[in-house]
Amino acid sequence: MILKNKGYWNAAVTEGFVRLSRLYSSNSKIDFKKLKPMILKRINDRSKDYPVKAMIPLAREVLEARALLIQGVSILMQVIPVWACKFCPEVHVGPQGHSIKTCWGCRHRAKNQVHEWIPSKLNDIIVPVETYHLQNMSQDIIRHDQRFDFDRIPAIAELCWQAGVSLDDETLKGKDVEIIDTSADSLSKSKVWEIANGTLNAWEVLRTGVQKLLMVYPARVCSHCSEVHVGPSGHKARMCGVFAYESWRGPHFWKRAVVDDLVPPKISWSRRDHDPPVLLDERRDFYGHAPVVVDICSKAGIHLPKKYFCMMKVRGVSVPFQS
Template structure:
């Protein structure tokens, strides 16, 4: 009996303590009084940007991006890339695979065989554009203002807000220039295997530097991505341009639903099916669970004879079986 009484006293004491420590707030808040305080905090916060310690990181990201575009453009002159006519599927090889993962024209079907055409640079390095802001803490872009702002690559905008001018020619070193990608890649068919391996090695290193640098910048500079589409906005808050679900088969037409952006949102890895040495010449749909995957840039670079980083081995299923035994 004494134990029950003591336990009951402990429970009532804890509940009484919780009630005493609870705080009650007014349900009505005067936003007119809070608005000057919020604007003042935004102005004071803008004084801390750009962060000077992140400027070298942004410069390294832009240089890596230039090397990546140059390297991929050169490798595409030698190694064929196939892209599906009706969906975003890409395959590195002379012939496409036979895996039935196509959604068809306007997504009217599913699990169909792909119809392959020749791929291009945008199939490997997916372009992600965003609105260019004059100031990171400027007013939110309204729907009627969407044509008043330029659209630039999201990585370039991120580095721009980090305090780096992407059009500064002194920042780019070496003979690889992003503005002259097509001219520099002419004559790539005459490269020796050793030269192709050097180009692939530099391209893969630029790919890793780019993704690592963007990840560091996202820890300091905010970026948003829409939950329902791939729209990206570099800034503390998303824009109000109603561009989400503009196609007929999308029923949620209207404003974006913003959430925190990650590295894959600004630099899409573009995962493709990876053909291993033990696999057949054409990947078949019946054995699709045995095949591996890899980012398109990694798969393209390995075609030149270099070894992929070990962190991709699990995704690629390097030691996996080609089919059922």
């Protein structure tokens, strides 16, 4: 009978809230001056727990996968044509660019325009994400007047460094991966398949490893721009919009970073075998998408994991049914 009596439960919950409010209202005010030394001591002692020794092999694996990914993509670009828009970040994998009107122009001054395609570069496919290189995890927050006193290195390299991997001078300068210049004619079909398979595996290992590292080592990303900070709290440099198209310079609004912030997937339109040579704008609803790295590997003949099938619309039609 008591369980079915809603009035009884409402009265009990109300009485509980009243007692709880009385309990808190009777307490004296908190003296934050006494709490400040305790909080600072806890922050300084937190660095003693890092790096986590069990995560060091994973950090090395992530750094090696990043190097393999950059090398593999740089080689596949010489075999498989990849195009980039001259006025926006759009990328397309195929013999020629698509005709879908999704270009917004330079500084977002246009909308729904046709892309102007040029040969792509490595940074168009693997988007570089840089962050400040910290001396240690417990150092003071970087102020605005200190923004030029710290080096900027790849965010993945900074994450792996905080995880216990030692970095050389080339890595700190962002030139840790040597790009191999290989002629497309010298690569056989089986060799291209082998490189694409290794590139796809490196892509999966990189994203999975970064996701696991972010569960242990904190990272922040700005809510209004692409700025990333690897550390327990974001910096105070007023640079929001410097690395994007915004014109204002203000403080960042930090939130918790995820794997897509450190390893952007760079989604593009994916052309299937039964699609026309040039993707048409009026049939855009029938076409699928895929990360550019995954699309390049699929064009090399690699069988993709099933998790990409829905995004790519592998079994979808390219033209509407005729009634």
